Amino acid sequence: xxxxxxxxxxxxxxxxxxxxxxxxxxxxxxxxxxxxxxxxxxxxxxxxxxxxxxxxxxxxxxxxxxxxxxxxxxxxxxxxxxxxxxxxxxxxxxxxxxxxxxxxxxxxxxxxxxxxxxxxxxxxxxxxxxxxxxxxxxxxxxxxxxxxxxxxxxxxxxxxxxxxxxxxxxxxxxxxxxxxxxxxxxxxxxxxxxxxxxxxxxxxxxxxxxxx
Amino acid sequence: xxxxxxxxxxxxxxxxxxxxxxxxxxxxxxxxxxxxxxxxxxxxxxxxxxxxxxxxxxxxxxxxxxxxxxxxxxxxxxxxxxxxxxxxxxxxxxxxxxxxxxxxxxxxxxxxxxxxxxxxxxxxxxxxxxxxxxxxxxxxxxxxxxxxxxxxxxxxxxxxxxxxxxxxxxxxxxxxxxxxxxxxxxxxxxxxxxxxxxxxxxxxxxxxxx
Numbered sequence: 001x002x003x004x005x006x007x008x009x010x011x012x013x014x015x016x017x018x019x020x021x022x023x024x025x026x027x028x029x030x031x032x033x034x035x036x037x038x039x040x041x042x043x044x045x046x047x048x049x050x051x052x053x054x055x056x057x058x059x060x061x062x063x064x065x066x067x068x069x070x071x072x073x074x075x076x077x078x079x080x081x082x083x084x085x086x087x088x089x090x091x092x093x094x095x096x097x098x099x100x101x102x103x104x105x106x107x108x109x110x111x112x113x114x115x116x117x118x119x120x121x122x123x124x125x126x127x128x129x130x131x132x133x134x135x136x137x138x139x140x141x142x143x144x145x146x147x148x149x150x151x152x153x154x155x156x157x158x159x160x161x162x163x164x165x166x167x168x169x170x171x172x173x174x175x176x177x178x179x180x181x182x183x184x185x186x187x188x189x190x191x192x193x194x195x196x197x198x199x200x201x202x203x204x205x206x207x208x209x210x211x212x
Numbered sequence: 213x214x215x216x217x218x219x220x221x222x223x224x225x226x227x228x229x230x231x232x233x234x235x236x237x238x239x240x241x242x243x244x245x246x247x248x249x250x251x252x253x254x255x256x257x258x259x260x261x262x263x264x265x266x267x268x269x270x271x272x273x274x275x276x277x278x279x280x281x282x283x284x285x286x287x288x289x290x291x292x293x294x295x296x297x298x299x300x301x302x303x304x305x306x307x308x309x310x311x312x313x314x315x316x317x318x319x320x321x322x323x324x325x326x327x328x329x330x331x332x333x334x335x336x337x338x339x340x341x342x343x344x345x346x347x348x349x350x351x352x353x354x355x356x357x358x359x360x361x362x363x364x365x366x367x368x369x370x371x372x373x374x375x376x377x378x379x380x381x382x383x384x385x386x387x388x389x390x391x392x393x394x395x396x397x398x399x400x401x402x403x404x405x406x407x408x409x410x411x412x413x414x415x416x417x418x419x420x421x422x
Contacts, residue, residue, distance in 0.1 A: 009401070009405060010401055012346045013346060013373065013401065013404060013405075013408075014372075014373035014374075016346045016347070016349070016354055017354060017355075017358065017369075017370070017373045017374050018373065018374050018376075019351070020351035020352075020354040020355050021259045021262075021263070021351075021355065021370075021374045023351050024255075024258070024259045024262055024351075024355070025255050025258070026254045026255050026257075026258035026272075026275065027272070030254075030258065030272045030275060030276065031251075031254055033276055034251070034254065034275070034276055034279045035247065035251070037276065037279070037280055037283075038246060038247060038251070038279070038283050147247070
């Protein structure tokens, strides 16, 4: 025989279970782990691991370039810089203060790359220097509403690093390597390459924030 | 070799081809569609994993494993269909795979080492003030009581009451008939009532009431 209060209990416990679980959230650490594993999927990781191993062992850069075409190599390097920025890289200077990032770049590179204004979903994550086509270049990480972006500042032209114009007359250039999208634009004497596992549109929006 | 950007009609959410006023054509790639479609359900999947495993560390591992499986099989996901149910099905299957691998009946550890009441004989309690009574329990006690239920009842009750899925949806996720979902839910609620009644007595909130 059904207890007339069973319905009341069922309703009450359902509501209480919902309210109890409502306070349960995935930790930021878990969210970040999942984003990372999503980004560096099985397809990308072996390629990135290979590129990282070649870049960071003591081998002539010309030996690395002999294995693949120049254009592909530059894009692989950009993607690899982005990978390292977003992983536990001991060389990455984790810092959100643009003043401190500027000091870092001044010391390492001798100049200050343009940094985006922070706020409205834009946050700096840190920076590092990396070898790109021989010389050292600076790169910094930016958290955007669309995802994590690496800005790599090089003194090569976009075409020289294997990029092609997004559309005729456009000031933006694009390329891709594996799952990484890349968009670049020249500001002053440097080319700013935005690299990320997000849409080209979002990368264009990021670079637009650097334009004078 | 450069990959060409493709415009792909995606339905959840829509990733479209846009033309800017200055005549620039920007093609939105769908590389991030998994993050856009599935990642918003992270908390949902984690909560279910916690209900399944009863432990935060196991729940995190299970959640991460489920999302990795989902990523690998994302090509088979039909945009516009129920992503939550799809992810929860993957979660449940991943859990079963782990159980088979470990060859155990199922985790029974309490959350945060909360002291859980021992099993007691069934006691008839009239929950005349169910709302007030249940409000006296902490979130941890409520969750712990749920996690004490047998595996099949626990997941079924969680999906039914917390996620408010239909019996049909729960049946599809758990791989059983709708009738089984109904009976499991009923048994789960009965078991939960007993456990909470024991807690209530321990807390001095109630004796046998009519």
